[in-house]
Amino acid sequence: MISKRIERLINNNSVIREMFEEGKKLKLKYGEENVFDFSIGNPSIEPPTKVNEAIKKSLNINNIHNYMNNSGYEDVRKIIADNLNKKFNTNYNENNIVMSVGAAGGLNVTLHSLLNDNDEVIVFVPYFMEYKNYIENFHGKVVEVSCNENFEPDLKDFEQKINPNTKAVIVNSPNNPSGIVYSENTIIELTNIMKKKEEEFNNTIYLISDEPYREIVFDGIEVPYLTHYYNDTIVVYCYSKSLSLPGERIGFISVPNNAHDFDKLIQALSISTRILGFVNAPALIQKAIAECVNLTCDMSEYEKNRNVLYEGLVNCGYECIKPQGTFYLFLKSPIEDEKEFCKIAKEYNILVVPGSSFAKPGYVRIAFCTKTTTVENSIPKFKELMNFISNR
């Protein structure tokens, strides 16, 4: 008697979340140090100590636990706006910012604000497949665009798939699951296509930039700020990874003044926040992160993990592209059926997620947000696994 759509989803529940639960069981059975759980993107680095201090301090604010504006505390939004202005040379104030319940909340609020039934939303393979669920929550249609061998968008395919029903395009760079940062050239070409199509169809096509991993990049690489390339850009950001606060559900949505229908869009985001039942981003944590906008976790551990994992895997004979950011590495499965590979890997207490969960079969995602020792100790296991597969 539950919703038919949810019934289908139960039968095909999140592989990642199932592995998260399975990992917990395996760790109980074999001991935490003997399980190589690379399944879920749960940050392994502690939040900066200032975060908890800021939470404690914020407890002293009068009426701290009460309702506020559905878009969030004005002073918090102003602090975030000022910080963005400094970082990206934007010209924001509190009216450009809507606080959100994490990036997942921000994406749902954004899609709820934009979509009419059967509107199309373009995503770039490989992608975080929750996008599909978010889009379908509001009766939108997912349109997948393929990628080249470097996991950058195939822009010819993109150009062919944009049509008058395209309402939005989601970009996620640094990318989950590939770890790739789209180059500035790609962004320029991609947004040029969108500008051309906006003009051709006399339609607004919003670019939704999902940026939970903006702060996790390696080798000093720069992540283009999409608003500089395209006016109709909605940036969805969260502190889940930058401050290691995924369970607290805190982030924000930002929209530049020159986005089409700016006033209505900002009101829509606030109303959607309210009527989807978020009501507002959690109060105490809003105030706390306002004290921490200049901080991120020390990401050097992720970079170290990436180096150990990448070199280790390549030395074992695996094929992969070196991640430029995030805490994911997207490995080519040494056998065609990557789900089969994941099953075999589990025999070695290695938990990785099949690429079909990211619309890219033939690959697996390794989430290296673990202790460095876990990554180090996994390499011999990966080697055994490769030996087993080679000798089958």
Add this chain to the structure above:
Amino acid sequence: MISKRIERLINNNSVIREMFEEGKKLKLKYGEENVFDFSIGNPSIEPPTKVNEAIKKSLNINNIHNYMNNSGYEDVRKIIADNLNKKFNTNYNENNIVMSVGAAGGLNVTLHSLLNDNDEVIVFVPYFMEYKNYIENFHGKVVEVSCNENFEPDLKDFEQKINPNTKAVIVNSPNNPSGIVYSENTIIELTNIMKKKEEEFNNTIYLISDEPYREIVFDGIEVPYLTHYYNDTIVVYCYSKSLSLPGERIGFISVPNNAHDFDKLIQALSISTRILGFVNAPALIQKAIAECVNLTCDMSEYEKNRNVLYEGLVNCGYECIKPQGTFYLFLKSPIEDEKEFCKIAKEYNILVVPGSSFAKPGYVRIAFCTKTTTVENSIPKFKELMNFISNR
């Protein structure tokens, strides 16, 4: 270019939320003590001191800010289940509980889990009209059932309006906006009708009990626990009012084992929590409220406010029913057009919400979750207002 539905909502935005913003402006202009802002249900009583202590203590938990199961921390859910068992003689464990982002989040998750397109959901006038938005988020249809002069459901109208498309019925007692607690007799008759109709249509009809005000009742009145009267009951609870934490967005959904399709329903609630972008209820606050399940705010101030307000208004010649719970009083507008009355009241710096925002024109809602002095000082103003209206 935003969603057409949201565009309509912008043009007809929440009167309550607009007044909340307007109240802030009036207070800046006239001074807080000279504005009688009875617009929004923002608790005026401080949370018990233990809440902030529990938050501080919970900061010491390892990985406290990380992801957990989408349904929430197992230990927190177990503590809540045990507490419900003690209070209501139920037989719950952690598997009966899904933590939610407040009651608004819980209701959206529940409706998302249940509704197919065009499924009908019955609500009882007067009602919190956000229900309409929540139901329409998932393409459900609102069916309104009228009330008698005591603001209890008209059960004849109810029986006529249940049909094979009825998927759920929402009960909100203690009721926003009327302050009425539905009597046990009403609950028995209402659930008997539902049982009969379930059998007649060979359909499950879920009873959704929205209970943010369960703890705010006066004169020792008992609020029936609906699960005892009807198996297919989903209780949505939050700590927004019981612990004065509305901004923190914390609550839970509970389902009894003998509800139809229990296993699927519980999974659906977890999946809906995830894919609507809540992901999980805020982590730190989950742990903190687990330390406070036996506590509520000291509600005596609300009872005092109710007494002062009710007696004061009656003495001024207004008509109303004495609230049995909540912090709302639903006043008969002394002029037919209650929106006009609200406008005139604003001239006296009195902010109240028109009953048409609760599908009951001709009345206004007074939220008396303010300092008692605000209520006391408002009475002479209400008197002036009545004099003005009588002499028009």
